[in-house]
Amino acid sequence: MTVYFIGAGPGDPELLTLKAQRLIRHCPVCLYAGSLVPGEVVACAPEGARVLDTAAMTLDDTHGEILAAHKRGQDVARVHSGDPSLYGAIAEQIRRLKADNIAYQIIPGVPAYAAAAAALGQELTIPEIAQSIVLTRMSMQSTSMPAGETLENFARTGATLAIHLAVRNMREIERVLIPHYGAECPVVVAYRVGWPDELLIRGTLADIRKKVRAEKITRTALILVGPALDSSRDFRDSALYDPATPHVLRPVVGAKLVEDHNT
Numbered sequence: 629m630t631v632y633f634i635g636a637g638p639g640d641p642e643l644l645t646l647k648a649q650r651l652i653r654h655c656p657v658c659l660y661a662g663s664l665v666p667g668e669v670v671a672c673a674p675e676g677a678r679v680l681d682t683a684a685m686t687l688d689d690t691h692g693e694i695l696a697a698h699k700r701g702q703d704v705a706r707v708h709s710g711d712p713s714l715y716g717a718i719a720e721q722i723r724r725l726k727a728d729n730i731a732y733q734i735i736p737g738v739p740a741y742a743a744a745a746a747a748l749g750q751e752l753t754i755p756e757i758a759q760s761i762v763l764t765r766m767s768m769q770s771t772s773m774p775a776g777e778t779l780e781n782f783a784r785t786g787a788t789l790a791i792h793l794a795v796r797n798m799r800e801i802e803r804v805l806i807p808h809y810g811a812e813c814p815v816v817v818a819y820r821v822g823w824p825d826e827l828l829i830r831g832t833l834a835d836i837r838k839k840v841r842a843e844k845i846t847r848t849a850l851i852l853v854g855p856a857l858d859s860s861r862d863f864r865d866s867a868l869y870d871p872a873t874p875h876v877l878r879p880v881v882g883a884k885l886v887e888d889h890n891t
Contacts, residue, residue: 629697629698629701629702629703629704629730629731630703630704630731630732630733631694631703631704631706631725631730631731631732631733632651632655632703632704632705632706632732632733632734632735633706633708633712633716633718633721633722633732633733633734633735634648634651634652634705634706634707634708634712634735634737635648635708635709635710635711635712635713635716635734635735635736635737635738635739636648636660636665636669636707636708636709636710636737637669637709637710637737637738637743637822638709638710638738638739638740638743638744638821638822638823639664639665639666639669639709639820639821639822639823639826640743640822640823641666641668641669641671643737643738643743643822644669644737645735645736645737647735648735648737649672651703651705651735652669652670652672652673652705652707653672653673653674654674654703654705655673655674655677655702655703655704655705656674656676656677656678656697656702656703657677657678657693657694657697657702657703657704657705658670658673658677658678658679658680658704658705658707659680659682659690659693659694659704659705659706659707660679660680660681660682660705660706660707660708661681661682661683661707661708661709662681662682662683663683664708664709664710664848665707665708665709666823669707670705670707673705678693678697680693687720687721687724690706690721691721691724694706694725694730695728698728698730706718706721708737709737709740710737710738710739710740711736711737711738711739712734712735712736712737713734713736714739714763714792715765715792715793718734739763740790740792740818740821740850741761741763741790741850741852743818743821743822744790744816744818744821744828744850744852745852747818747821747822747826747828748816748818748828748857748859749859750856750857750859751856752788752852752854752856752857753788753856754855754856757855757856758786758787758788758854758855758856759787760785760787760788761787761788761789761790762782762785762787762788762789762790763790763792764777764779764782764789764790764791764792765791765792765793765794766779766791766793766794766797766800766801779791779800779801779804779805780804780808783804783805783807783808783809784808786808786809786854786855787854788852788853788854788856788857789805789851789852789853789854790850790851790852791850791851791852791853792850792851794851795817795840795845795846795847795849795851796846796847798836798837798840798841798851799837801833801837801851801853802833802834802836802837805833805853806833806834809833809853809854809855810833811832811833811834812832812833812834813832813833813853813854813855814830814831814832814853814854814855814857814858815830815831815832815833815836815851815852815853815857816828816829816830816831816851816852816857817829817831817836817839817840817845817849817850817851817852818849818850818851818852819843819845819848819849820848820849821850827843827845829843829845833853
């Protein structure tokens with residue numbers, strides 16, 4: 629018997645990996661986070677499967693279901709939104725599985741920031757503008773942040789920020805980030821990416837709070853901040869396909885150019 633922690637992606641059932649879909653179809657027990665994972669994602673569970681929405685369940689409740697499945701020798705699909713390695717709350721579940729000597733595997737999924745970038749039709753790492761992405765969140769009512777992992781510290785890098793679980797704290801984001809990025813720095817609030825009611829709100833640090841308030845967005849949103857989000861900004865081509873920049877798979881380009889010149 630194995631517990632499979634399955635990343636369901638941001639919401640679109642077609643963004644499930646083939647492996648994730650195969651395991652959901654196979655497992656006679658399916659526990660899914662219904663507040664973030666649409667029912668369509670687990671609709672392929674086998675006929676007669678025990679399919680439970682864990683939104684209102686505690687850790688004891690979900691582990692109790694796993695223990696019962698273990699006694700029956702039944703595999704469990706534990707389906708989480710996005711990728712389970714990021715804010716998936718699987719660490720404490722894994723700790724209990726290890727204590728009870730229950731096997732588990734993690735099946736990665738499409739993370740929200742990647743789905744948001746796809747929906748925007750943009751790359752997040754632009755040559756000489758942004759080459760790093762910081763995935764973070766803010767404390768608010770959830771677990772407190774470790775010392776040093778502050779929004780201000782990350783802002784000092786100038787990297788693209790992907791801020792989770794913070795749409796109710798837009799005023800603080802504005803206050804902290806404007807001194808580092810400037811008031812006109814582009815911001816995108818991606819609401820329920822991959823769901824039918826997906827909404828992408830574009831703005832700047834100066835006006836995004838007003839736009840979010842107008843749309844009455846209070847949860848299930850990812851905030852992207854950084855100059856790389858300016859789709860109209862000019863930038864140099866990367867060196868990846870530059871004929872004058874040889875690499876391990878194109879080592880003779882420079883020599884070939886010299887040879888052609890000499891002949």
